[in-house]
Amino acid sequence: MSRRSLDETLSFIAAIDRAGSPHAVSETVLSVVRPLGFTQVFAGIIPVPGMSAQQQLSNVVLHHWPDQWSRRYFSKGYLFEDPTIQRVTSSTEPFLWSELEASCRDDASAKRVMAEAREFHLGFGFTVPMFTLDGQSAGFSIASDRGELPVHFRRRLQLLAMYSFGRALSLADTPPPVKLTPREADVLQWIAEGKSDWEISRILHVSEHLVDKMARHIRSKLGASNRTQAVAQALRLRIIR
The missing domain is CATH 3.30.450.80 (Transcription factor LuxR-like, autoinducer-binding domain)
Structure with missing residues (x-):
């Protein structure tokens, strides 16, 4: 140059x-x-x-x-x-x-x-x-x-x-804070680490159905169309690390 x-x-x-x-x-x-x-x-x-x-x-x-x-x-x-x-x-x-x-x-x-x-x-x-x-x-x-x-x-x-x-x-304007419950944050963290619904249910001692339901709620709160996008958004907002 x-x-x-x-x-x-x-x-x-x-x-x-x-x-x-x-x-x-x-x-x-x-x-x-x-x-x-x-x-x-x-x-x-x-x-x-x-x-x-x-x-x-x-x-x-x-x-x-x-x-x-x-x-x-x-x-x-x-x-x-x-x-x-x-x-x-x-x-x-x-x-x-x-x-x-x-x-x-x-x-x-x-x-x-x-x-x-x-x-x-x-x-x-x-x-x-x-x-x-x-x-x-x-x-x-x-x-x-x-x-x-x-x-x-x-x-x-x-x-x-x-x-x-x-x-x-x-x-860029900082988006409004997304509030996850402590249990939702746990679910999202385990999803980010590649755990299946069954594995998460065993870790958290809840039903697999509840894990799936919470994952859908998380996606909705983050405006995500799938779990991968939800994880990416949560990482960007520093909700999980």
């Missing part, structure tokens, strides 16, 4: 550190990528199949994206048809959206998502796959109707994306 590039990177990091909101983070990112033609930024944790539109939206971290497109995207479940999401969950290498064209050729659903995105001037994009500390897939994308991205800028943008995403996560 040249001295100029290093100085610019350090300046960007300092600006991100000063950002007081996710919106400010987005604006700082766009100040860097606008000269390349990018006008939109979006980042979030990848939801698991079965999540409602509301739950999917709750995973959004940065949103400088056309609102109409977001409403259509989440209400129609496009997230699970989007080829960029499929790539994010299967590879850690950053990519241009144009690199997905060959894999979309025989996938009508994927082609539809990409075609409709172009209606909202999102035809040219670059995505950086990431992982959160609790192992969830995440993606950071910049986009526009047209633009350019020199090869040498990719790695630099990968660093900027990861730093921006981390800062936005730290600035």
Whole structure:
């Protein structure tokens, strides 16, 4: 990295550190990528199949994206048809959206998502796959109707994306506290450690049916669609460790 590039990177990091909101983070990112033609930024944790539109939206971290497109995207479940999401969950290498064209050729659903995105001037994009500390897939994308991205800028943008995403996560509104009973917390802790309902029932001296019932209550309180998601959410909220 040249001295100029290093100085610019350090300046960007300092600006991100000063950002007081996710919106400010987005604006700082766009100040860097606008000269390349990018006008939109979006980042979030990848939801698991079965999540409602509301739950999917709750995973959004940065949103400088056309609102109409977001409403259509989440209400129609496009997230699970989007080829960029499929790539994010299967590879850690950053990519241009144009690199997905060959894999979309025989996938009508994927082609539809990409075609409709172009209606909202999102035809040219670059995505950086990431992982959160609790192992969830995440993606950071910049986009526009047209633009350019020199090869040498990719790695630099990968660093900027990861730093921006981390800062936005730290600035996200803290969700209301989730109150579990001591017994529910015990059940969730044992689920996190991979115990079956039968094993938990033996450990806690309760029926297997009660363990299952409590697990469902826990999922409901955490807004989780399955036990794995409930554990991930509880870890994020430090309800369990």
